[in-house]
Amino acid sequence: MAHDAAVEAALTGRDSSARRAGSLAWRILLPTLTLVAIVLLWWLATIVFGWEEFVVPTPGDVWSELSAQRQELPHHFWTTLVETLQGFGLAIVIALPVAVAIAYSRVLEATFYPALVALNAIPKIAIAPILVIWMGFGSGPKVTMVVLVCFFPIVLSTATGLKSTPPEFVDLVRSLSASQLQQFVRVRFPAALPYVFVGLKVAISLAVIGAVVGEFVGATEGLGYLIVASGQNANTSLAFAAIVLLSLMSIALFYLLVLLERVLVPWALAEQR
Amino acid sequence: MSSQPTAISVEHVSQVFRSRRVRLHALDDISLEIRENEFITLVGRSGCGKSTLLRIIAGLLPATSGEVRIGDRRVTGTRADVSLMFQRSALLPWRNVLQNVLLPAQILGLDRRASRKRAEELLALAGLEGFESRRPHELSGGMQQRVALCRALIHDPAVLLMDEPFAALDALTREELSLELQRIWSEDKKTIVFVTHSIQEAILLADRIVIMSPRPGRIARVLEVRAPRPRSLGVTEHAGELNRLSAELHELLLAKELHPD
Numbered sequence: 001m002a003h004d005a006a007v008e009a010a011l012t013g014r015d016s017s018a019r020r021a022g023s024l025a026w027r028i029l030l031p032t033l034t035l036v037a038i039v040l041l042w043w044l045a046t047i048v049f050g051w052e053e054f055v056v057p058t059p060g061d062v063w064s065e066l067s068a069q070r071q072e073l074p075h076h077f078w079t080t081l082v083e084t085l086q087g088f089g090l091a092i093v094i095a096l097p098v099a100v101a102i103a104y105s106r107v108l109e110a111t112f113y114p115a116l117v118a119l120n121a122i123p124k125i126a127i128a129p130i131l132v133i134w135m136g137f138g139s140g141p142k143v144t145m146v147v148l149v150c151f152f153p154i155v156l157s158t159a160t161g162l163k164s165t166p167p168e169f170v171d172l173v174r175s176l177s178a179s180q181l182q183q184f185v186r187v188r189f190p191a192a193l194p195y196v197f198v199g200l201k202v203a204i205s206l207a208v209i210g211a212v213v214g215e216f217v218g219a220t221e222g223l224g225y226l227i228v229a230s231g232q233n234a235n236t237s238l239a240f241a242a243i244v245l246l247s248l249m250s251i252a253l254f255y256l257l258v259l260l261e262r263v264l265v266p267w268a269l270a271e272q273r
Numbered sequence: 274m275s276s277q278p279t280a281i282s283v284e285h286v287s288q289v290f291r292s293r294r295v296r297l298h299a300l301d302d303i304s305l306e307i308r309e310n311e312f313i314t315l316v317g318r319s320g321c322g323k324s325t326l327l328r329i330i331a332g333l334l335p336a337t338s339g340e341v342r343i344g345d346r347r348v349t350g351t352r353a354d355v356s357l358m359f360q361r362s363a364l365l366p367w368r369n370v371l372q373n374v375l376l377p378a379q380i381l382g383l384d385r386r387a388s389r390k391r392a393e394e395l396l397a398l399a400g401l402e403g404f405e406s407r408r409p410h411e412l413s414g415g416m417q418q419r420v421a422l423c424r425a426l427i428h429d430p431a432v433l434l435m436d437e438p439f440a441a442l443d444a445l446t447r448e449e450l451s452l453e454l455q456r457i458w459s460e461d462k463k464t465i466v467f468v469t470h471s472i473q474e475a476i477l478l479a480d481r482i483v484i485m486s487p488r489p490g491r492i493a494r495v496l497e498v499r500a501p502r503p504r505s506l507g508v509t510e511h512a513g514e515l516n517r518l519s520a521e522l523h524e525l526l527l528a529k530e531l532h533p534d
Binding site: 166168169171172173174177178186187191193268 | 331332333350351352353355356357359361363365366367376377379380381408410
C-alpha cells in the first residue's frame with residue numbers, strides 16, 4: 001500500500017527538485033540579462049543623442065560618481081534604510097491588529113474601513129511638509145511617512161486573508177469546539193499568511209518610496225536628501241547614483257521578503273505549482 | 274443489531290432557511306433512530322437536505338424545530354464525541370500528515386504521547402505508514418482522504434459524520450476507499466452517518482440506507498442491507514441481493530412521485 005502511494009507520487013511528478021534547480025538558474029540569468037540590456041541601451045542613448053552630463057549622465061559618469069563619493073554614500077544609504085525598516089516594522093505592528101479587528105467585527109469594519117480608504121486616498125507627498133511642522137527635522141516625519149504608505153496594503157491583504165479561510169477549515173475547527181483563540185492561532189492566521197505576504201511585498205517597495213519622499217522635505221541626510229541637494233547643484237550624476245542605490249535597496253528588501261516567505265510559508269508555493 | 278442501544282435520535286427536525294426574499298423549506302419533520310455502531314447512508318438527489326441534516330446532527334447548525342439527541346445528551350452545539358469528514362480533505366497545508374492527524378488531539382488538549390501512539394496506529398491501519406512527515410500537497414486525493422479519516426478518528430469519537438467524503442475521487446479510488454472504510458470500521462466500531470449520492474457506495478457501506486426526497490427534504494424510505502461484510506462490487510455470492518437493492522434504489526431516486534417537477 002505504502003509502496004503504491006510512493007510510486008503514484010513519483011508518477012504524478014509531485015517531487016520535481018531537478019526541475020526547480022533548473023528554473024533557479026533561469027530566474028537569476030534572465031533578469032540579469034534584462035538589466036545589462038537596459039544599461040547598454042541607456043549608454044547607447046547618451047552617445048546617440050549626445051546629452052550633456054548634467055542632463056543625462058552616462059552609466060560611466062554614474063559609476064565614477066559612486067566611487068568618488070564612497071565615503072559619503074554609505075552614510076546616506078544607511079539613514080534611508082533605517083527609516084525604511086523602522087517605518088515598515090511599525091506599520092506591521094499597527095496594521096496586523098487593525099486587520100484582525102476588521103476581519104472579525106462587522107461593526108468595526110463598517111466604522112473604520114471607509115476612513116482607512118479615505119486616509120489612503122490622501123496624496124502622501126502633500127502631508128510631508130505638515131509632518132515636518134508637527135515633528136521637526138529628525139527621522140520622525142520620515143518614519144511616519146513610511147508608516148502611512150505601508151499601512152494600507154498590509155491591512156487590506158491581511159484582512160482579506162483572514163476572511164478567506166476555506167469554509168471546510170472553519171467547519172473542521174468548529175466541529176472540534178475550538179475556542180476563537182485556538183481557531184485564530186491554529187487555522188485562520190496561518191491560512192492568511194500567503195495573503196499577508198502579498199501585502200508585505202507591495203508595502204516594502206512603497207516603504208522605500210515613502211522614506212525618500214519624507215527626505216525631500218526638511219532633511220539633512222539620506223538618499224532622498226542627496227537627490228534634492230544634487231538637483232540644486234545640477235550634479236545629475238550624483239542624483240543618478242542615489243537612484244541606483246535606492247533601486248538596489250528596494251530590490252534587496254523585496255527579495256529578502258520573498259526569501260522569508262519561502263521559509264515561513266513553503267506550502268503556499270508548493271500548492272500553487 | 275436491533276438489540277443495540279440508540280446512539281442518535283433525530284426527533285421531528287425541520288429546517289427552514291429564510292433570506293430577505295426566499296424561504297427555503299430544507300427539511301420537513303425528519304425523525305430517525307440510529308443504533309450504536311450502526312452504519313447509515315443518507316442518499317438522495319442534490320437539494321434533498323441530506324447535508325443540512327448532517328450539519329444539524331453535528332451541531333454546526335441549529336434546527337428550526339425538533340431536536341437531536343446523541344447518547345443521552347441533546348445536541349446544542351459541536352461536541353468532542355462527534356467527528357466530521359468532508360468532501361474536501363481540509364488538511365492544513367502547513368502541517369505534515371502526522372501533525373494534521375494530531376490537530377483534534379491538540380485542540381481538545383488530549384495526552385500527547387497517547388495521541389501520538391494512536392495516530393501512528395491509525396495511519397498504519399489506513400496504509401499510510403512511512404508517510405507521517407509528508408505534506409498534504411505531496412499526496413494523491415485518495416491518500417489525503419485517508420489522512421482526513423485518521424484525523425477524524427484520533428480522539429476516538431462515538432459518532433462519525435461523513436459528508437460525501439469520496440465524491441471528489443475517481444471511481445476506482447472511491448471503491449478502494451469504500452472497502453477500506455469497511456475494514457477500518459470493523460476494527461474500530463463507530464456509529465457512522467455517511468452522506469452520498471452514489472447508489473453503489475450507499476449499498477456497499479450501509480446497514481441501513483435512508484433515502485431522502487427533495488423540496489422539502491423528507492425521508493422517503495429506509496432500506497435494510499443484510500448482505501454480509503466485507504462487501505465489494507466484484508462477483509460474490511450476495512451479488513444478487515446487492516443488484517436487487519441497486520435496482521430498487523434507482524427506481525426510488527428517479528421515481529416521479531418523489532420529484533413532483
